[in-house]
Amino acid sequence: MLSGAGRALARTVAGALQEISNTALRLADLEEGGGKLEIACPAMFANTWLANNLGQFCKDHPTIECHIRFVDNHRVHELKDIDIGIAFGNGGWPDRWSTLLAQVTVAPVCSPKLLEDIGGQITRPDDLCKVLLLHWDDGSEWRRWFSDVGMPGADQSARHCTARSF
Secondary structure: OOOHHHHHHHHHHHHHHHHHHHHHHHHHOOOOOOEEEEEEEOHHHHHHHHHHHHHHHHHHOOOEEEEEEEOOHHHHHHOOOOOEEOOOOOOOOOOOOOOOOOOOOOOOOOOHHHHHHHOOOOOOHHHHHHOEEEEOOOOHHHHHHHHHOOOOOHHHHOEEEEOOOO
């Protein structure tokens, strides 16, 4: 069952999904009966939302061969050889059509053990520079988060660990 946030996200992305579906239908109508759909997106998006929804798309459009390319978020808009690029950002990239799929809020979280290890609370953004920052991307989301809270470049003094799923 979707949470309130999940329902809001589902309503927001419905238009984009309809456009993807329309494109797939056009590809399915090709003379050879299908086509190849190249999707580029950050692994964080592919491992969550896309992984949960692509299976049904493939069942609905069996003649479409989907290929997913994991790309660092800041590089998606640079690619020229893809059909669909999904990135976190403000859009407006030159020679690219973009639409807002959803508002995404990124907030740091930590375990009580982490607080115990650093000997106190995390009360200010710069307190995060004392801890190990985990991420699924190249660290760009942390850079963006620190920039959004008025501390561009602060993450450079922190230790980073990139998580990967297998």
